[in-house]
Structure formats: C-alpha cells, structure tokens
Amino acid sequence: MVSDDPTDAFSRRRFLITGSAATTVALAGCIGGGDDGNGDSGGNGDSASQNGDASENGDGGDNGGAGDNGGSSENGGDDGDEGATTGDDSETFEVGHGEYRTTISREDFPDDQLVAYAVQTGWSNWGSVMEAFEAEYGIALDDNQGSSGEKLRDARANAQNPQASIFNGGYSFAIQAMNDGLTTDYKPKGWDKVPDELKTDNGHCTATRRMTTAVTYRRDVYDERGLDAPETWEDLKHPDIAQDLAFTPPHTANGLASALSVNRAYGGGMDNVDPLIEYHEAIAEHGADFRRNIEGDVTGGEISTVVEYDYSGLNMKYNVDELDEEQIDVAIVTGPNGEDGAMNVPYGYAPLANAPNPEAAKLFMDFVLELDTQALFFDAFVRPIRASELDAPDQFPDQSAYDAAQFAIDTEQLVANQENVIAEIQDRTPLPGAQ
Structure with missing residues (x-):
C-alpha cells in the first residue's frame, strides 16, 4: 500500500541511490541525455x-x-x-x-x-x-x-x-x-x-x-587558484574560471535554460540572442566549451565549473562519494548589475x-x-x-539568492520560439560541442 504520508513505511530514503559505483553510473546517465x-x-x-x-x-x-x-x-x-x-x-x-x-x-x-x-x-x-x-x-x-x-x-x-x-x-x-x-x-x-x-x-x-539554472564549481580548485565564489555571470569570464568552464549543449532543456539565463542576464530575449553569443565569444578564447557527461569531468578534475541546474550540483555535492561535500559548491548567479540570471524550468x-x-x-x-x-x-x-x-532539504542555496536571480519564461512564448533559438545558437556560437 502506498500512502500519501511521506513519513510512513514507504520510506523515500530507502530508494535513494547509495554507494559510489551506483552514483557514478547515475551521473553519467544524467548528461547522456537526461530527461x-x-x-x-x-x-x-x-x-x-x-x-x-x-x-x-x-x-x-x-x-x-x-x-x-x-x-x-x-x-x-x-x-x-x-x-x-x-x-x-x-x-x-x-x-x-x-x-x-x-x-x-x-x-x-x-x-x-x-x-x-x-x-x-x-x-x-x-x-x-x-x-x-x-x-x-x-x-x-x-x-x-x-x-x-x-x-x-x-x-x-x-x-x-x-x-x-x-x-x-x-x-x-x-x-x-x-x-x-x-x-x-x-x-x-x-x-x-x-x-x-x-x-x-x-x-x-x-x-x-x-529546477533552476545554477553554477556548480570545485571550491577546492577555486581556493587553489585564489578565486572567489561566483556571484554574477560576469565572474565566469575570468580566465582562470573560463579555462575549464563547461555548458551543456543548447538542444537539451538543461542547456537551453543555461543559454537563456545568460542571454537574459545581459539584456537579450527570445528574439535576440546577440548578448549570449557575445558572452560565448568572451569565454571561448579562454577554453570554455559545451560538453555532455559533465559530472564525471567535474568529479574527475577535468573541469572546475559547470553550468547546469541547481539539482545537478546539489546532488553531486551531497549524494556522490567521489568528492567531499566541502569540495563542491553551488551558486545562483545574476547578471553583472543584478539582473535576473537563473531560469526556473x-x-x-x-x-x-x-x-x-x-x-x-x-x-x-x-x-x-x-x-x-x-x-x-x-x-x-x-x-x-x-x-x-513537503519539507524541503536544508541544503538548497539561501532563498534570497533565488529571489534575486530567478525568472521564468511564459510557456507559450517558449514553445513558439525554442526550436528557432536552439538552431540559431548552434549556428552562431563559437564554443565547441554545440551540436
């Protein structure tokens, strides 16, 4: 029998993935296409x-x-x-x-x-x-x-x-x-x-x-490089961050949300992705790219910063055995002057x-x-x-960060434009891996 009381014998924690090997497999699937x-x-x-x-x-x-x-x-x-x-x-x-x-x-x-x-x-x-x-x-x-x-x-x-x-x-x-x-x-x-x-x-x-677009980063690597925690999208342009910064491809929901978050932060809209392309041009020269299976690259040390959902970073921080919690952090960032910069999806x-x-x-x-x-x-x-x-986990970033950065796009507007937006980003971005 399944109850609508989440505290009963059908314990939700009973089904949470545990163990290093199982979680690594799960994370690999996350970017392979995920829903x-x-x-x-x-x-x-x-x-x-x-x-x-x-x-x-x-x-x-x-x-x-x-x-x-x-x-x-x-x-x-x-x-x-x-x-x-x-x-x-x-x-x-x-x-x-x-x-x-x-x-x-x-x-x-x-x-x-x-x-x-x-x-x-x-x-x-x-x-x-x-x-x-x-x-x-x-x-x-x-x-x-x-x-x-x-x-x-x-x-x-x-x-x-x-x-x-x-x-x-x-x-x-x-x-x-x-x-x-x-x-x-x-x-x-x-x-x-x-x-x-x-x-x-x-x-x-x-x-x-x-879920909400967020920046997940290796705090231990940032400390070694003398970098502060990112607060705005502008911070990710720093050469020591952009050198191993990764986005997910724009044809994915995760990747499209990231793209639209950056675009919104710099004044763009569904009919104008020029701000996004300019941003990509600024970080491409330092080594940023699009890639899939990002979580494995983060835990393995190949990249130190990834733009995905808050879920991905928090799950990596608290549910993955390969890294200690202190090695990973998640930031909800705004535009350079406090503009909305985190799409809720x-x-x-x-x-x-x-x-x-x-x-x-x-x-x-x-x-x-x-x-x-x-x-x-x-x-x-x-x-x-x-x-x-339900009771939300305590580990989410502070609500004030969401309040400052979060936005949503009307569903009808998104449906009407998203395929054209994806195609334009794939055609114009200088970052490798967009397809």
Whole structure:
C-alpha cells in the first residue's frame, strides 16, 4: 500500500541511490541525455518561491489518508480513498482525477516493460522512482536514456506506431508534443494539486517537478587558484574560471535554460540572442566549451565549473562519494548589475495517443504525483511540483539568492520560439560541442 504520508513505511530514503559505483553510473546517465540529462528545456509559468511555499506549488492542504494499492487519496480531494481489489490478474486499481477516475486491472499491465520517454537512471532521481514503482506494482520501467528534444523527435518519428506510452521531459516539450497531435488526455490523481499554469485544462500535459539554472564549481580548485565564489555571470569570464568552464549543449532543456539565463542576464530575449553569443565569444578564447557527461569531468578534475541546474550540483555535492561535500559548491548567479540570471524550468509528462499499455501508464502517472514519490525528487534536490506539502532539504542555496536571480519564461512564448533559438545558437556560437 502506498500512502500519501511521506513519513510512513514507504520510506523515500530507502530508494535513494547509495554507494559510489551506483552514483557514478547515475551521473553519467544524467548528461547522456537526461530527461534532461541534458535534456531539453521546459519553460514556464510564474517565477515562484523556490523553497516549496504555496506560491510556487499551489495550495498545499492537509495530507490525507492513504488509499490502497491504487494509490493514495490526494489530500482529501475528490479522488477519495481509493484502493485495490486483490486477486492475482483480476486485481483492480482506482486511478485518475475527477472525470478521469476509472478502474484498471492487473490484466492490463505490460508483459515486458512500461516505456516512458526519458524516465531514466541518472536524472531527477528517476532510478529511485522506477524502483519504488516496480516494488509497489510489479511493473518494470524501461531505462529510457535521452533528452527531451531527442525524445520529442522519437515521438514524432513513431507517431503512427508509438513505442512509448508517456512523453516525459521539459514541460514546454510536452506542450510541443501536444501541439503536434502526439498526446491524449488524462488527469492523474493529484492533478488538482498542480498549479494551473503548469497543467493544461484539457488534461494533456501536467508538470511534475522543476529546477533552476545554477553554477556548480570545485571550491577546492577555486581556493587553489585564489578565486572567489561566483556571484554574477560576469565572474565566469575570468580566465582562470573560463579555462575549464563547461555548458551543456543548447538542444537539451538543461542547456537551453543555461543559454537563456545568460542571454537574459545581459539584456537579450527570445528574439535576440546577440548578448549570449557575445558572452560565448568572451569565454571561448579562454577554453570554455559545451560538453555532455559533465559530472564525471567535474568529479574527475577535468573541469572546475559547470553550468547546469541547481539539482545537478546539489546532488553531486551531497549524494556522490567521489568528492567531499566541502569540495563542491553551488551558486545562483545574476547578471553583472543584478539582473535576473537563473531560469526556473518545469518538467512534466503527457500520455501519448494510441500508445501501448495506456492503463499502466495511468497508474504510473498517478504514482509520480503521490507525495511519497514527490519526496523522492527532493532526495536528489529536484523540486517536486507539490513541494509546498513537503519539507524541503536544508541544503538548497539561501532563498534570497533565488529571489534575486530567478525568472521564468511564459510557456507559450517558449514553445513558439525554442526550436528557432536552439538552431540559431548552434549556428552562431563559437564554443565547441554545440551540436
């Protein structure tokens, strides 16, 4: 039985990746494509508080009682106290929110694996979510490595014969998939707890978590070089930082968010990336580049500074055995004069139309929004969409840093422009590795 009380026997810490070898593998997958391990970018909504208050994540409400195997009741909402009727293949589960409430049977479960695009080990703590889901329902998930952009291309290529059941990735990419006619409607249990601007009224797309662009750096190396902690994007132009500074490629959500963060910090917009290109020109001469599998390069000492999400740096600092906590730090930076410089990016999912295993997909989508599962994201410093109902880890940078730097881009604006922006950056940037 899965409860909506994250402190019960379904211990979220039980599923957090532990051990040096396992974590190294996870980090390697993170950039290999991640959902976005360097995945692509989700845009979106308001620039809300990053420490899980109600302004970011909607109304919290009290934590309601648990349902049976069909998942938990969603904090006393209209999904009720639903559960499962047991009996081998005849076992049934109540799923869905509101008009989407329905009963599914274990007979509907896949014989092999459930495929959800970009649900993969090494990114957003999906590995722990996958393990918990299989432990609860006996359904294994495919370790679907890749970025949001890559998976959107896959979904388009397989539109007539879908290979996956769920599109998962940057929220704006889910919206693109919907606009392409690739998705269908389903409102998972817990849908009412998601902020209105981070879900579509038609039930096609729902955000599940969010992250903010940050600078992760080797504090021990900075100390050896006599460098101060970075506070603005201008600081990264210093030759002793830029010599081994890395960004993730712009076709990933992670990389696009980083690019748009720099561009915004220097006065650019979706219709003007000149400030970003000028910034790249300034750091390229000292050795900065784009690369994937960055975490391994950081822990191995090949690079000392990487621009990714806060999640990536904090997870590396606190959940990776290769380095001591004191060797890694994470900074939320502004523009040179205090301008916004840290894009907040939502990620989410959408059920694919005419896809295999639609009933098991509903069960998984419900599972991801349960509080126990949302807490698993927090274990890796990914902010769950229901963060206001959970206790955030104390290790995040101070809220004042987020307040000073964070911004968001309207989803519709991002969806309308992101493919052109990515293409222009790839065409114009002097940094190697943009493709």
